[in-house]
Amino acid sequence: MGPLPASVYWRRRWAAIASVFTVLVLLASGTAAIARAAAAPEGDDTTSLASRPAAVSAPQQASPSPAAPGASVLQPGTEGPRSLQPEPEGAPPQSRPEGAPSLQPGPEGPPSATGEPPRALVEGGPDTSTAESSAPGTGERLLPDDAPRASSSAPSPAPVPPTGPVACTNEMLAVAAEVDRPEHRVGERPLLRLVVTNVSDQPCVRDLDPVRQEIVVWSADGSERLWSSNDCSSAQGVDLRTLVPGQPVASSVRWAGRTSEPGCPLERSTVPAGDYRVMSRVDDVISPPTPFVRTS
Numbered sequence: 001m002g003p004l005p006a007s008v009y010w011r012r013r014w015a016a017i018a019s020v021f022t023v024l025v026l027l028a029s030g031t032a033a034i035a036r037a038a039a040a041p042e043g044d045d046t047t048s049l050a051s052r053p054a055a056v057s058a059p060q061q062a063s064p065s066p067a068a069p070g071a072s073v074l075q076p077g078t079e080g081p082r083s084l085q086p087e088p089e090g091a092p093p094q095s096r097p098e099g100a101p102s103l104q105p106g107p108e109g110p111p112s113a114t115g116e117p118p119r120a121l122v123e124g125g126p127d128t129s130t131a132e133s134s135a136p137g138t139g140e141r142l143l144p145d146d147a148p149r150a151s152s153s154a155p156s157p158a159p160v161p162p163t164g165p166v167a168c169t170n171e172m173l174a175v176a177a178e179v180d181r182p183e184h185r186v187g188e189r190p191l192l193r194l195v196v197t198n199v200s201d202q203p204c205v206r207d208l209d210p211v212r213q214e215i216v217v218w219s220a221d222g223s224e225r226l227w228s229s230n231d232c233s234s235a236q237g238v239d240l241r242t243l244v245p246g247q248p249v250a251s252s253v254r255w256a257g258r259t260s261e262p263g264c265p266l267e268r269s270t271v272p273a274g275d276y277r278v279m280s281r282v283d284d285v286i287s288p289p290t291p292f293v294r295t296s
Contacts, residue, residue, distance in 0.1 A: 139256075140229060140255060165202070172198055175194065175195070175281060176287050177193070179290060186257065192278055194287075196248060197249075203242055206282070210230075210251070212283050214228060231261055231262050232264035257271055259271060274293075
């Protein structure tokens with residue numbers, strides 16, 4: 001025993017024992033907690049879902065589907081193109097509504113400022129994704145004709161609107177029919193052309209899809225329709241062109257020299273020697289007739 005009273009040493013012993021006991025209790029509690037955590041199953045789905053906010057668990061609404069594209073301002077109307085039938089010689093003129101294009105051919109072809117066929121200069125081209133087909137064995141369908149052509153006179157160009165070129169109206173266009181030569185022998189295949197020209201003072205846009213164009217061969221007096229470029233061709237699509245003032249666009253077809261009818265029946269007769277005329281149109285814009293001769 002030391003110099004202090006015995007009671008002091010006993011208090012120190014009890015304090016040390018209490019401290020050791022407290023440390024042992026804390027160690028036991030921590031070990032039990034770790035054991036329970038290790039024994040618990042991983043990922044309690046019920047607890048996880050219950051603890052999530054309602055906004056997260058709510059299903060997300062589907063996005064609205066995109067709106068269908070609007071119809072083009074140049075979309076074809078419900079009415080089909082009018083026939084290119086000319087008036088028989090000596091027949092009285094037919095009455096027509098005011099402003100409607102005349103279907104009667106003039107005595108001569110369209111005037112030419114230079115005396116030479118005009119050259120095409122356009123932006124755009126046919127939609128190559130659209131399949132074109134014709135009746136087997138005919139090969140008669142309108143195709144773009146890029147042969148060099150001389151320019152025709154045109155008014156001083158007006159500035160293009162900020163929104164771009166306008167749609168071509170019928171009054172802004174002139175259509176002509178051409179034959180590569182004025183005389184062909186029976187058995188030859190004349191090259192027939194349709195030429196459309198922007199005669200206005202500003203660029204404009206027009207659908208030149210083959211189904212909206214047509215070349216027709218008539219008898220000399222215009223009383224008998226002999227052949228049409230649309231009879232044996234089912235080419236159809238959209239061919240938007242920007243037509244520059246005074247810079248015509250041509251399409252052409254090699255005519256086999258035989259008759260045709262709508263639907264392209266298999267029986268087609270050879271057109272004999274004689275005088276004939278060819279006309280063309282773009283929608284309701286119709287050309288004057290162009291004469292040509294077939295010889296034996």
